[in-house]
Amino acid sequence: MATITKRESGKWQAKIRIGGNIRSATFRTKGEATSWANSLENEISAVRAGNTPNRTVGEMLEKYIIEELPKKRGERQDTLRMRRIQRDHLLADISLRDIQPSDIAEWRDRRLDKVSSASVLRELSTLSHSFTVAMKEWGWIRLNPCHAINKPDTAPPRTRRYTQDEIDRLLLACGYDHNEKPLTIQSRVGSALLFAFETGMRAGEIVGIKPEHIDIERRIVHLPKTKNGHPRDVPLSREAIRLLEQLDGIAAPGKPVFAISSGSLDALFRKARERAMIEGVRFHDSRAEGLTRLAKKLSPMELAKVSGHRDLRILLNTYYREDPASLADKLD
Structure with missing residues (x-):
């Protein structure tokens, strides 16, 4: 049975005990x-009776957005x-009682007509997780329909x-000067660009x-x-340290040293790219x-520590791009 109580704020709180847990x-x-x-x-009674609640995919997603996504680092996206x-x-209007893998496949194909396969893969991953949560945590569905369809080909x-010419033009478009704060x-977009080149x-x-994340003595x-949920330490080259020292005193105390948000960085980079007349x-x-x-300086294991990759195959296939001719020279 639910317990309904009035709080001091004048609002009403509802509590329901589910097994050893309390939902409120x-x-x-x-x-x-x-x-x-x-x-x-009613949902609890339906689940205990082995029935799927009469909810739509859209309602499932709404519950997932409210209850699950705030726990994830990529909540906004x-x-x-x-x-x-x-x-x-x-x-979204299909009932969870009627959802079939074919419905997911048709949605996948509709999306592929509009966006890249990489975008559809990201959407499908989150959609699949919402079905998994609805199945394991809420008892709203018995099988995940996303597991029975083919994923789009990975791009x-x-x-x-x-190119160095593009870098020079971008820095000029950003108004970045190596000798000035x-x-x-x-201009800090240009600084961030150079810092990314140095650190990956x-x-x-x-x-x-x-500031508290930086240890100049240990470099x-x-x-x-981080994106994969695991903290890491990134070594700093002399140029990376120069870029950080150039930023000293710009941000308010305790605030990020580049004093720019991710959204502003992306938007301002695009504007600089347009001014520099660079495409792609x-x-x-x-x-x-x-x-x-x-990758020209570090071994795959060392680079993995720097980049945070947990799959060495990605590093080997993507970043170690040695020309076979240069490898042949190493054999002599």
């Missing part, structure tokens, strides 16, 4: 709290992906590299660096949070450029 939520009125509790109790799927009513890795946000770090990692920057290059290509340069 707070509402503006007693009626809303009671309605939520009754709905949850994953939320945008799930909202796009919710707007596809050919999929080959990007091989786009920066990058006081403007636009991602844009989000770069803009998140705080490392500590990344407490992205800021994220700077990570690949940096890791390719480091």
Whole structure:
């Protein structure tokens, strides 16, 4: 049975004990709290009876967005992906009782007509996880329909590299000067670009660096949070240290040293790219450029420590791009 109580704030809290766990939520009125509790109790009864609750894919995604995505580092991007799927009513309006792998396959094909296979793979991964949570945690569905379809072909890795001429033009477009502090946000885009070349770090990692993460004496920057969820230490070249020292005093105390957000970095880089009249290059290509340069100095195991890759095959196939002719020279 649910317990409905009025809080000091004037709002109403509903609590339901499920096994050894308690689910609770707070509402503006007693009626809303009671309605939520009754709905949850009906779902629990249906699951215990072996029935799938009469919910749609869109309702499942809404619950997933609210309850699960806040736990993930990529919450913002994953939320945008799930909202796009919710707007596809050919999929979102299907009842979980009726969902079939063919419905997911048709959605996949509709998306492939509009976006790249890489984008569809990312959306499919998050969609599949939402079905897994609904199956294992909520008892809303018995099988994950995403597991029974073919995934889009993986696009080959990007091989786009920066030329020195492009780098010079981008730095000029950013207003970056090697001999002056990058006081403007636009000039710090140039600084971040050079820092990525030196470290192979991602844009989000770069803009998140705080003073306490930097150890100049040991020549490392500590990344407490990374894309794969594992912290790592990145060694710093003399040029990387110069770039960090050039930023000294620009950011407010305790704030990230580059004093720029990921969104601003991306937007301002695109503007600089347009001014420099360069096509086909992205800021994220700077990570690949940096890791390719480091691959000439470090072994695969050493590079994996720097980059955070947990699959050495990615490093070997993507960043160790030795020309066979140059390898032949090493044999003599």
